[in-house]
Amino acid sequence: MKKIVFVTTNENKVKELRELAGTKINVEHLNYDYPELQLDETEAVARESANWVRERGVVKEPFFLEDSGLFVRALNGFPGPFSAFVAEKIGNEGILKLLAGKEGEERRATFKTVVAFCESPSPETAPLLFVGTAEGKIAEKPRGEGGFGYDPIFEFEEGAGTSRTFAEMSRAEKNAVSHRGRAFGKLLDYLVDVEPSSRTKNRT
Amino acid sequence: MKKIVFVTTNENKVKELRELAGTKINVEHLNYDYPELQLDETEAVARESANWVRERGVVKEPFFLEDSGLFVRALNGFPGPFSAFVAEKIGNEGILKLLAGKEGEERRATFKTVVAFCESPSPETAPLLFVGTAEGKIAEKPRGEGGFGYDPIFEFEEGAGTSRTFAEMSRAEKNAVSHRGRAFGKLLDYLVDVEPSSRTKNRT
Numbered sequence: 370m371k372k373i374v375f376v377t378t379n380e381n382k383v384k385e386l387r388e389l390a391g392t393k394i395n396v397e398h399l400n401y402d403y404p405e406l407q408l409d410e411t412e413a414v415a416r417e418s419a420n421w422v423r424e425r426g427v428v429k430e431p432f433f434l435e436d437s438g439l440f441v442r443a444l445n446g447f448p449g450p451f452s453a454f455v456a457e458k459i460g461n462e463g464i465l466k467l468l469a470g471k472e473g474e475e476r477r478a479t480f481k482t483v484v485a486f487c488e489s490p491s492p493e494t495a496p497l498l499f500v501g502t503a504e505g506k507i508a509e510k511p512r513g514e515g516g517f518g519y520d521p522i523f524e525f526e527e528g529a530g531t532s533r534t535f536a537e538m539s540r541a542e543k544n545a546v547s548h549r550g551r552a553f554g555k556l557l558d559y560l561v562d563v564e565p566s567s568r569t570k571n572r573t
Numbered sequence: 574m575k576k577i578v579f580v581t582t583n584e585n586k587v588k589e590l591r592e593l594a595g596t597k598i599n600v601e602h603l604n605y606d607y608p609e610l611q612l613d614e615t616e617a618v619a620r621e622s623a624n625w626v627r628e629r630g631v632v633k634e635p636f637f638l639e640d641s642g643l644f645v646r647a648l649n650g651f652p653g654p655f656s657a658f659v660a661e662k663i664g665n666e667g668i669l670k671l672l673a674g675k676e677g678e679e680r681r682a683t684f685k686t687v688v689a690f691c692e693s694p695s696p697e698t699a700p701l702l703f704v705g706t707a708e709g710k711i712a713e714k715p716r717g718e719g720g721f722g723y724d725p726i727f728e729f730e731e732g733a734g735t736s737r738t739f740a741e742m743s744r745a746e747k748n749a750v751s752h753r754g755r756a757f758g759k760l761l762d763y764l765v766d767v768e769p770s771s772r773t774k775n776r777t
Contacts, residue, residue, distance in 0.1 A: 409658070467667055
């Protein structure tokens with residue numbers, strides 16, 4: 370079974386990935402706090418962090434890390450790549466205050482995850498990026514007990530139907546549609562596709 | 574006359590420093606956009622950026638850069654080291670919304686600047702840090718036309734007397750009491766003190 374190292378200090382994200390990976394990929398968790406740059410693009414933050422980890426030889430095996438952000442349209446994309454810091458400082462309550470008086474479409478937001486995957490320790494190979502997004506709205510107030518971070522105020526809304534927050538979904542439900550689930554899914558598809566033994570096994 | 578290179582993309586900061594430096598120090602401006610790490614401490618952000626600039630040999634002469642932040646007590650120190658990004662995304666209006674309903678002491682805030690000075694290109698020498706702070710409160714609404722960034726909502730308040738915002742002061746008035754003026758002042762004192770020719774000149 371192919372093995373991959375997930376570099377993160379966030380246990381919740383590891384749980385999400387392991388649930389998606391099932392028995393297809395062996396996900397090893399490396400609890401390592403790499404630096405993140407202050408950049409406006411999630412792609413650039415993830416890529417530069419992955420380069421940093423690789424250049425220092427922190428991991429010898431294929432590894433990846435991810436950067437996620439919540440981009441609220443009426444706030445010019447705030448909190449964006451600084452979502453973790455903003456969550457810690459002003460939390461969901463702060464985001465709701467900033468959106469006071471905004472209604473309907475004005476509350477549109479996008480959740481985005483960029484996975485940066487380094488297959489080889491060679492510095493010549495740029496990290497592969499896998500991007501996942503989820504569209505929704507910022508709720509009027511937090512709802513639900515599941516998930517973490519901004520999940521209680523993010524109403525997933527793609528297509529018709531009632532809109533639940535990510536915190537009102539089970540982990541499996543959220544994983545199936547979330548930004549991170551989608552980005553992880555692309556990474557896992559790539560890994561399974563390029564793994565010769567898995568391919569053979571799947572075909573027999 | 575001693576020469577020093579100020580690495581920044583912010584022209585306003587260069588103007589502030591040149592006014593303080595007068596004819597004592599020759600301040601050269603290098604408009605160069607170095608990376609900043611996502612860290613919670615202004616000191617760490619400035620130090621790591623200075624190390625980055627030095628390691629890459631961007632400047633061959635003694636140089637410095639600075640990092641500044643506004644730390645609002647009721648917001649757990651938000652926006653802190655991410656002040657520039659937050660200003661761009663939600664601006665003064667956003668900070669005022671987050672403080673809606675907060676009164677008096679609840680609006681306390683500290684402005685802080687850390688100057689990181691690299692005297693020698695040697696990687697063994699850690700950057701010297703000069704810290705300046707200014708105490709005040711977040712105003713109920715923006716006032717004044719001067720300054721930049723959060724200046725219109727920062728009421729300087731140290732000791733008794735009326736409290737004007739930094740944007741209601743002339744550049745010279747603001748420089749005399751501001752976080753950046755104080756940090757720059759410490760740097761300039763250091764440079765003048767360690768400059769043999771200046772010292773001799775001052776003593777004759």
